[in-house]
Amino acid sequence: MRPTAPLLTATVLLLAAGTLTACGGGSGGDANTVKVSYKQSTDNMSKVPDTYLTAMKKQFEKANPGKKVELVPIKAPDAEYYTKLQQMLRSPRTAPDLVYEDTFLVNSDITSGYLRPLDPYLDKWADWDQFIDTAKTAAKGQDGKTYGVPDGTDTRGLWYDKAVLKKAGIATPWQPKNWNELLDAARTIKKKVPGVIPLNLYTGKAGGEQSTMQGFEMLLYGTGDGTADPLYDTSSRKWIAGSKAFRDSLSFVETVYKEKLGPDVSDALDPNIGTTVRGELLPKGKVGIDLDGSWLPQDWIKGAGHEWPEWSRKLGLAHMPTQNGQAPGKVSMSGGWTWAVPAKAANPDLAFDFIRTMQTKENSRRWYIANSGIAVRKDVAADPAYVKAQPGIKFFTDLVSSTHYRPAYPAYPKVSTAIQEAMESVTTGDASVDKAASTYDDQLKTAADGKVVTRP
Amino acid sequence: MLRALPLAPATIVMALFLAGPIAYCVYIAFTDLQLTGQASSSFVGFDNFRTAFHDAAFLNAVKLTLVFTFLSSIVGQNTLGLALAALMKRASKPVRTVTGAVVVTAWVLPEVVAGFLLYAFFRREGTLNAILDWLGLPSQNWLFTLPILAVSFANVWRGTAFSMLVYSAALDEIPAEITEAAEVDGANAWQRLWHVTLPMIRRSIGTNLMLNTLQTLSVFGLIWVMTRGGPSNHSQTLPLFMYEQAFQKSMIGYGTAVALLLLVVGSLFSVVYMRLLRSEP
Numbered sequence: 001m002r003p004t005a006p007l008l009t010a011t012v013l014l015l016a017a018g019t020l021t022a023c024g025g026g027s028g029g030d031a032n033t034v035k036v037s038y039k040q041s042t043d044n045m046s047k048v049p050d051t052y053l054t055a056m057k058k059q060f061e062k063a064n065p066g067k068k069v070e071l072v073p074i075k076a077p078d079a080e081y082y083t084k085l086q087q088m089l090r091s092p093r094t095a096p097d098l099v100y101e102d103t104f105l106v107n108s109d110i111t112s113g114y115l116r117p118l119d120p121y122l123d124k125w126a127d128w129d130q131f132i133d134t135a136k137t138a139a140k141g142q143d144g145k146t147y148g149v150p151d152g153t154d155t156r157g158l159w160y161d162k163a164v165l166k167k168a169g170i171a172t173p174w175q176p177k178n179w180n181e182l183l184d185a186a187r188t189i190k191k192k193v194p195g196v197i198p199l200n201l202y203t204g205k206a207g208g209e210q211s212t213m214q215g216f217e218m219l220l221y222g223t224g225d226g227t228a229d230p231l232y233d234t235s236s237r238k239w240i241a242g243s244k245a246f247r248d249s250l251s252f253v254e255t256v257y258k259e260k261l262g263p264d265v266s267d268a269l270d271p272n273i274g275t276t277v278r279g280e281l282l283p284k285g286k287v288g289i290d291l292d293g294s295w296l297p298q299d300w301i302k303g304a305g306h307e308w309p310e311w312s313r314k315l316g317l318a319h320m321p322t323q324n325g326q327a328p329g330k331v332s333m334s335g336g337w338t339w340a341v342p343a344k345a346a347n348p349d350l351a352f353d354f355i356r357t358m359q360t361k362e363n364s365r366r367w368y369i370a371n372s373g374i375a376v377r378k379d380v381a382a383d384p385a386y387v388k389a390q391p392g393i394k395f396f397t398d399l400v401s402s403t404h405y406r407p408a409y410p411a412y413p414k415v416s417t418a419i420q421e422a423m424e425s426v427t428t429g430d431a432s433v434d435k436a437a438s439t440y441d442d443q444l445k446t447a448a449d450g451k452v453v454t455r456p
Numbered sequence: 457m458l459r460a461l462p463l464a465p466a467t468i469v470m471a472l473f474l475a476g477p478i479a480y481c482v483y484i485a486f487t488d489l490q491l492t493g494q495a496s497s498s499f500v501g502f503d504n505f506r507t508a509f510h511d512a513a514f515l516n517a518v519k520l521t522l523v524f525t526f527l528s529s530i531v532g533q534n535t536l537g538l539a540l541a542a543l544m545k546r547a548s549k550p551v552r553t554v555t556g557a558v559v560v561t562a563w564v565l566p567e568v569v570a571g572f573l574l575y576a577f578f579r580r581e582g583t584l585n586a587i588l589d590w591l592g593l594p595s596q597n598w599l600f601t602l603p604i605l606a607v608s609f610a611n612v613w614r615g616t617a618f619s620m621l622v623y624s625a626a627l628d629e630i631p632a633e634i635t636e637a638a639e640v641d642g643a644n645a646w647q648r649l650w651h652v653t654l655p656m657i658r659r660s661i662g663t664n665l666m667l668n669t670l671q672t673l674s675v676f677g678l679i680w681v682m683t684r685g686g687p688s689n690h691s692q693t694l695p696l697f698m699y700e701q702a703f704q705k706s707m708i709g710y711g712t713a714v715a716l717l718l719l720v721v722g723s724l725f726s727v728v729y730m731r732l733l734r735s736e737p
Binding site: 080082083086087105107108109111112113114204205206264265266267269270271409410411413414417424425428430 | 490491685
């Protein structure tokens with residue numbers, strides 16, 4: 001070897017190592033301190049959780065002399081937050097006493113043995129009865145035990161531009177009764193209001209979970225009788241393949257993009273479509289109907305970057321109808337976050353005490369209002385101070401009664417990607433509905449490790 | 457023996473923080489470790505590698521990685537860098553300063569910032585289409601129709617400065633007398649380049665190609681920001697595929713196995729270039 005060769009070899013190894021390694025930090029424990037990890041916004045202007053938790057810390061320390069709360073913020077986007085958290089939960093040296101967990105991954109973390117069942121605490125906690133039943137199941141493991149206390153949720157529906165609908169000759173307030181009425185409205189807008197996206201429906205892999213949840217599942221869960229889960233069979237604990245409901249939902253996606261009722265395909269598959277829709281297109285009146293989440297006004301309130309206080313006069317809200325208008329007539333999907341206690345937490349009792357402080361009626365109301373959340377407590381949902389805090393909040397809170405939670409079991413992230421790929425191939429026209437559905441069935445077998453049941 | 461002693465701390469640190477994680481990664485590549493959704497992991501032998509070679513998405517990623525590396529590193533950054541260095545040698549001082557500043561700015565920009573800039577350049581309402589419109593040429597969504605070309609161009613834009621600097625240094629090393637002698641002998645510019653300049657900077661070409669290639673193989677942020685590997689995986693290179701497996705689908709074991717395969721690809725390139733360095737003409 002020439003003298004340069006070892007140097008070059010070392011460079012190769014260094015570069016390789018850069019792509020391979022990751023690490024986490026360590027910390028000690030103390031019986032009177034409860035360590036709380038939560039997601040800090042990557043936007044330095046946004047301090048909502050920080051302000052709220054600091055206030056809770058003060059309240060807790062005052063009510064419990066001698067006890068301390070240590071806040072451990074993790075500043076990261078969603079996907080990286082999960083990764084960091086999961087690394088911390090692996091070891092007792094790094095596990096905090098209380099963590100903020102997305103319901104999207106809570107079941108995966110339960111299966112990994114990262115979390116502690118809360119049933120012994122919940123049984124003795126009177127406030128637990130105030131939580132609505134669907135929300136209680138959000139953090140339930142496959143063993144029937146509950147692993148987290150939800151601190152709010154979100155719902156989804158149809159946002160429409162009143163001016164666009166008026167120009168198209170559609171009377172407002174508008175409420176489609178089934179998929180056909182929704183598509184017909186979009187077709188009318190396309191014909192009568194050129195230059196406007198008639199119906200925005202998120203699709204494809206670039207959109208990630210927003211394609212699956214706001215796009216596909218809002219369709220899929222509106223098929224059938226509205227109670228059975230069309231994605232996962234709870235009794236046999238298997239994922240459902242080959243269903244007509246799945247193909248019907250894909251057909252809807254195909255129709256939207258084939259008839260050019262949605263955004264231009266290349267824009268729909270742009271990774272930033274979500275931001276563009278709520279930041280630019282909706283405020284400029286460029287979208288007729290948008291199937292989207294309850295959190296949109298977060299971006300439009302004062303000081304939020306895309307200030308648009310007039311939205312409540314310009315936009316209308318309609319719930320997403322079921323396929324044929326069958327009962328219960330409307331459909332919504334919910335996610336949200338929960339407070340959970342790690343299995344390796346040093347002070348689980350104290351951690352639950354802190355949850356109880358955060359979840360008094362007053363404190364949780366304060367939190368929902370601060371973060372544009374949707375209440376999961378019956379007493380807060382009925383509280384006029386909460387209902388009037390923001391336009392639209394009553395509409396989205398009323399959807400909670402007919403909402404669905406995803407089957408967020410360990411295979412879910414992979415299933416979700418497979419759904420996005422199926423959507424993408426019918427959106428671009430690369431595959432027919434039948435072909436895309438059968439590709440999904442194949443991928444599902446791998447993703448779910450063979451735990452699949454075929455149901456027509 | 458005593459003279460080697462001062463090296464000991466560095467060696468220990470290297471072993472601990474470099475060799476340690478690499479060895480651990482090699483181990484993980486042979487397990488079915490997941491980030492979440494699994495109670496315990498187990499040793500699975502070569503399963504992850506077998507899965508990879510039967511995975512159409514993996515093979516697609518390998519193909520795209522090679523296309524991306526060939527277009528942006530070997531053809532783009534390397535040739536353009538040499539051309540720029542040669543032109544700048546003859547240019548006047550102000551031209552040289554301005555050109556150098558512009559090219560180097562592209563290089564020192566953080567990858568993600570460069571990604572956003574080029575996203576703004578290529579997107580439907582972007583600068584490129586505005587220019588094409590102005591020229592009366594048809595515009596299109598480049599990130600949708602030609603994603604791998606768009607990201608390759610982005611990498612050329614970003615990485616050319618490095619080659620330019622390497623070649624500028626190399627060209628300065630060539631004694632003026634040799635070029636002059638060739639000129640006197642009647643060699644034209646092309647012949648001077650082919651018979652004098654290139655052979656004399658051969659070693660620099662090798663080193664530059666290798667460093668460029670390795671850097672290009674691991675490009676992630678640029679592509680992630682511009683296309684997220686889409687549409688329909690048409691720009692999903694190996695690092696993006698690896699990220700998707702490890703962190704979006706939580707399959708750390710499989711993702712690490714893919715990382716090792718990427719390492720193999722990098723080593724193959726390096727071996728080729730090292731041979732290029734070694735053989736005398």
